[in-house]
Amino acid sequence: MIEARHLRVLRAVAATGSFSAAARDLGCTQPAVSQQMKALEQAAGTALLVRMGRETRLTEGGRALLRHAVGILAGLAAAEEEIAAIAGLRAGRVRLVSFPSGSSTLVPTALAELRAAHPGTQVSLVDAEPPRSVELLRAGDCEIALAFRYPMSGAGAGAAKANAKANEDGSANANGCAGAESEWSDLAVRPLLTDRLVGLVPEGHRFADASVVGIGELAEEPWIAGCPRCRRQLVEVCEEAGFTPRIDFATDDYPAVIGLVGAGLGVAVLPELALESVRIKGVRTVRVEPAVEREVVALTLPDLTRVPAVAATLDRLELAAKR
């Protein structure tokens, strides 16, 4: 079995015309070259070069092998170059999937920094909400999935179980944003930030100037819900507070939620992150009690953390989240 090492030696010997010079080129000793050439000749089954006094010449077989060796080693060098570019962040594609409020806040700043530090890397971005984004990740359609989850709601496992029972609108139980039972145990989880839900009330509302509002105080208000997962979380929190919210509107378009609240059609809770990139007009934000937080994380496959471009992207995301 001919190995690349053999061909490197052969090429050096052919180029320099002597074993000693080849050894110097290769950075090893002369006996090493002798042994490699002997091994190669044995693998080849024929003499590859003739020693004529001081000079060494190739035989027909040696010339044939050298002819191939040039191309093979060139290909190998190209492969090493390309892989080194990927390893050295001079190249590398990362497919990133994020939920909308992440795409418009964390991701742009992270990608801008990544691009500035490593111009060769390319990141593609696709929007998808957590259950779907994790599917994409597991299916190999992306390298990083930004997702979020709510901590085990209420006080313990009992509530978590109720939560699990309530999950019957989505796809089976792989909803990807619940607390415990469908964890990402086989994934690499990089926590980015914890995002607090804040209440939204129209200007002039009785709580418009309140600094903090108990959730129960909004029991009689009409509600405007966000994305399905946020809506589920809302219902759950309200039920823990002892009431079932009356949801008049539901949309995953955050500006629309704000517009509806501003028009006086109801109140809402939204992740703080979602508010960062939309123009707030005609509404007031209030802190709600009990505090509800969601954990925003970057998910990837464990092996992919060893891919430099993926690791670098994760680092930038974490950095961007530090604000």
Next chain:
Amino acid sequence: MIEARHLRVLRAVAATGSFSAAARDLGCTQPAVSQQMKALEQAAGTALLVRMGRETRLTEGGRALLRHAVGILAGLAAAEEEIAAIAGLRAGRVRLVSFPSGSSTLVPTALAELRAAHPGTQVSLVDAEPPRSVELLRAGDCEIALAFRYPMSGAGAGAAKANAKANEDGSANANGCAGAESEWSDLAVRPLLTDRLVGLVPEGHRFADASVVGIGELAEEPWIAGCPRCRRQLVEVCEEAGFTPRIDFATDDYPAVIGLVGAGLGVAVLPELALESVRIKGVRTVRVEPAVEREVVALTLPDLTRVPAVAATLDRLELAAKR
């Protein structure tokens, strides 16, 4: 440093989709594949594949490397194929240099047998007399040189020295057909046959029906000499017999020599081998005393004896000489 072995494993893993199946393909155990892949990933500096439960997928780096690996391994296979063809005598060029009487006797039968046994081999033939043929061999312009030499003439070193002294028409002292001083000590010498010189006299000559003739009995005859080396040998032998031959004609064209003898213009001695391929007409052959023999050998560089096509050619030459 990426080795071919790594790429073979990578290709097998990519093709089969699992380490175990790749190990079966490669004829080794699964941990061996694991270790090779780990080594390759370390050499590459990035993860190359992701383990997703039961299936394994390539990363971007893995795909890039595999893309190169296909070409590299194909090149390597082509190289091994070509070198195997040369080693297995399904291919291989041999450049053979021979003196004329060898070209027309030993060589044709040897090459015919070689061609029959190994149709892929190609032998090219060039005519050259010994001193020149050995030069060609040493210069790398041929692989095998057929040559001949006369044993140390007369009784010992004294005569050999005289012989050496006489060599002043050719190129220096590398005449390649003398006895001792310019031996082929650095060459591989394959004895083929010992060729006796026979006398040629015209029909009707007083020795035409003699079975054996002493060389001295031809002292007064006009002589027709062959090639320069044969002529030199003739002179030497005659001088040892106590006379200097009167050489009226000299030509290295053996049919011409025979023609001249047949026309009654003189007598000659020719190597038996030279007579084999010419039509003898009008002359008689007689054995001369003392017997003069020349040794016909095949010369090659020592390393070239390990080139299968060269070795096979030498074997066929030896076989052809066994007649």
Next chain:
DNA sequence: GTTTTCCCCCAAGGGTCGCTTATGCTCAAT
């Protein structure tokens, strides 16, 4: 739900391989 099966990782052992150092030989040049 439990069991089975498959696949991979890990650790330890043994054998091979590859490189180095040291030595001797041959050839060419001074």
Next chain:
DNA sequence: ATTGAGCATAAGCGACCCTTGGGGGAAAAC
């Protein structure tokens, strides 16, 4: 004749590679 360069060989040592045996985890089968 001597010196220097180049290659071959042998011994020693370290690294590498492969194997065996055991374990864990996830998907498939019962």
